[in-house]
Amino acid sequence: MKSKTWTTTIPDDFKKSFEAFLIHLGGCGLLIKKFFSEIRTKPFYFSLLVEQIYLIGVKSLPLIIITALSTGMVMALQYGFGLEKFGGKPYVPRLVASTILREMGPVFTSLMLAARVGAGIASEIGSMVVTQQIDAIRALGTSPIKRIVIPRVLACLISLPILVAICDVVGNLGGLIVGYYELGLDPQFYLRRVLDTSNIQDYAVGLGKSVFFAIFIVVPACYFGLNVKNGTKEVGLATTKAVVTGSLLILIGDFFLSKLFWIFDKWM
Amino acid sequence: MDVIQIKNFKKSFGTNLVHDGVTFDVKKGECLGLVGGSGAGKSVILRSLIGLEQADSGSILINSVDITHMSEKELVEIRKKIAYVFQNGALFDSMTVFDNLAYSLRAHTQLNESQIDDRISVQLDEFGLLSAKLLYPSELSGGMQKRIGLARAIMLGPDIILYDEPTAGLDPYNTIKIQELILRMKSKGVTSILVTHDMPTGIAVCDRFVFLQNKVISEDGQTEELLNKPDSLINQFIKGQIV
Ligand SMILES: Nc1ncnc2c1ncn2[C@@H]1O[C@H](COP(=O)(O)OP(=O)(O)OP(=O)(O)O)[C@@H](O)[C@H]1O
Ligand SMILES: [Mg+2]
Numbered sequence: 001m002k003s004k005t006w007t008t009t010i011p012d013d014f015k016k017s018f019e020a021f022l023i024h025l026g027g028c029g030l031l032i033k034k035f036f037s038e039i040r041t042k043p044f045y046f047s048l049l050v051e052q053i054y055l056i057g058v059k060s061l062p063l064i065i066i067t068a069l070s071t072g073m074v075m076a077l078q079y080g081f082g083l084e085k086f087g088g089k090p091y092v093p094r095l096v097a098s099t100i101l102r103e104m105g106p107v108f109t110s111l112m113l114a115a116r117v118g119a120g121i122a123s124e125i126g127s128m129v130v131t132q133q134i135d136a137i138r139a140l141g142t143s144p145i146k147r148i149v150i151p152r153v154l155a156c157l158i159s160l161p162i163l164v165a166i167c168d169v170v171g172n173l174g175g176l177i178v179g180y181y182e183l184g185l186d187p188q189f190y191l192r193r194v195l196d197t198s199n200i201q202d203y204a205v206g207l208g209k210s211v212f213f214a215i216f217i218v219v220p221a222c223y224f225g226l227n228v229k230n231g232t233k234e235v236g237l238a239t240t241k242a243v244v245t246g247s248l249l250i251l252i253g254d255f256f257l258s259k260l261f262w263i264f265d266k267w268m
Numbered sequence: 269m270d271v272i273q274i275k276n277f278k279k280s281f282g283t284n285l286v287h288d289g290v291t292f293d294v295k296k297g298e299c300l301g302l303v304g305g306s307g308a309g310k311s312v313i314l315r316s317l318i319g320l321e322q323a324d325s326g327s328i329l330i331n332s333v334d335i336t337h338m339s340e341k342e343l344v345e346i347r348k349k350i351a352y353v354f355q356n357g358a359l360f361d362s363m364t365v366f367d368n369l370a371y372s373l374r375a376h377t378q379l380n381e382s383q384i385d386d387r388i389s390v391q392l393d394e395f396g397l398l399s400a401k402l403l404y405p406s407e408l409s410g411g412m413q414k415r416i417g418l419a420r421a422i423m424l425g426p427d428i429i430l431y432d433e434p435t436a437g438l439d440p441y442n443t444i445k446i447q448e449l450i451l452r453m454k455s456k457g458v459t460s461i462l463v464t465h466d467m468p469t470g471i472a473v474c475d476r477f478v479f480l481q482n483k484v485i486s487e488d489g490q491t492e493e494l495l496n497k498p499d500s501l502i503n504q505f506i507k508g509q510i511v
Contacts, residue, residue, distance in 0.1 A: 132358035
């Protein structure tokens with residue numbers, strides 16, 4: 001009889017998911033490696049990058065603006081009514097601003113992008129695999145990494161920080177609107193408080209996070225798309241995996257990144 | 269001279285052993301028919317010839333150069349010389365027919381846009397598809413997509429063409445068109461392998477046949493010779509007696 005080792009005592013399901021997790025982690029790592037090795041060699045498809053920035057960045061603008069506006073407004077409302085009894089209304093601008101700049105801006109923007117862009121990329125690439133278009137790219141002597149992965153990764157890395165910056169502005173604008181109409185705060189006062197009390201670190205943290213979040217969104221999306229094997233059913237599966245993985249990485253990563261940036265803050 | 273040599277090629281997917289020592293070669297200018305039942309592994313052989321699949325063991329030589337262990341980068345030069353005609357066309361659906369055909373010219377030649385335009389117009393005219401130039405693949409019929417797929421594959425003027433079931437699912441008109449195109453390429457001295465279940469087309473264009481069965485090549489001979497031999501595997505295959 002085979003002796004019992006610690007591996008056989010772990011439930012099989014858990015072992016399988018853990019194996020899958022490691023395989024996907026390795027796969028994403030390999031994809032990143034290919035990205036770096038191929039981005040250094042010619043040719044660079046600039047027009048494909050511009051196209052992706054349009055599709056990923058510009059086309060996400062309405063979604064991000066609506067998200068930011070409503071988030072800012074809700075936050076101002078919550079803080080405003082919550083602090084009212086303590087006479088804390090004048091602190092609303094500062095609270096809203098720092099929450100948006102450090103947390104809500106990058107996290108909500110990234111989550112929305114993970115849903116919109118992550119899903120789009122995974123399903124598009126997955127369909128290209130199923131219809132052999134990825135094979136065709138290779139068969140015609142070109143590289144799917146160069147033509148498909150690099151433009152999408154770069155476009156995400158460029159677009160997300162810009163979208164976060166826009167979200168920062170629009171979110172505070174939402175706060176200001178509620179501050180004026182609901183809390184009776186003077187808009188000029190509100191604006192001055194936002195500018196005076198938020199420092200450059202607040203912006204930097206938000207933008208710094210967004211660079212990581214961009215990678216969390218786009219790398220799994222490309223990876224799961226490229227690894228579609230057996231037909232269209234898997235395209236749906238890959239899309240789900242891309243969105244779930246991206247969103248989880250953003251939420252979990254946010255904790256560690258926040259911690260990391262606080263340490264930097266103290267340091268400086 | 270042998271342009272393509274496959275020696276003792278072995279390939280499996282997981283536990284599914286598909287090829288167990290496939291060996292054959294193709295001479296310069298020859299059109300070889302590769303036949304066998306569904307799932308015998310014909311497409312896998314074609315894919316391996318341009319490095320889309322890696323052999324587990326054995327070797328593949330193109331013009332006496334071993335490509336078996338080449339990296340994607342090294343394969344680029346090989347792929348410029350070998351055209352792969354995908355079974356379903358595999359056209360880029362986000363691009364027009366024109367951009368599909370321009371793809372390899374833009375990637376591998378120094379031609380400017382007007383020269384590319386000229387070349388593509390000539391090619392499409394030759395294929396009788398000039399009117400489709402600015403359409404998207406989704407606006408074309410299956411037969412047209414296949415012909416465009418063929419046109420795209422040969423834009424760079426390849427030495428070798430691999431056809432994967434180019435006539436499957438086509439009406440007689442489109443089938444004849446494809447046959448003519450294959451014969452035209454053959455008359456230009458191109459070496460080719462034709463994977464097909466459409467035996468009339470195979471017989472019309474192939475000089476030689478190899479029969480893939482039980483994971484190996486079980487028959488290899490000139491078309492005439494095999495057809496005249498009543499108990500040849502090809503004849504049994506045509507009559508539906510074996511797969
Ligand atoms: N990427 C892959 N992963 C797993 N198995 C594969 C893969 N590609 C091919 N196979 C298996 O290899 C075998 C041969 O497939 P192949 O597509 O070469 O057959 P074929 O001879 O071209 O058949 P058909 O005439 O139906 O096109 C099949 O059993 C198939 O399941
Ligand atoms: Mg096949």
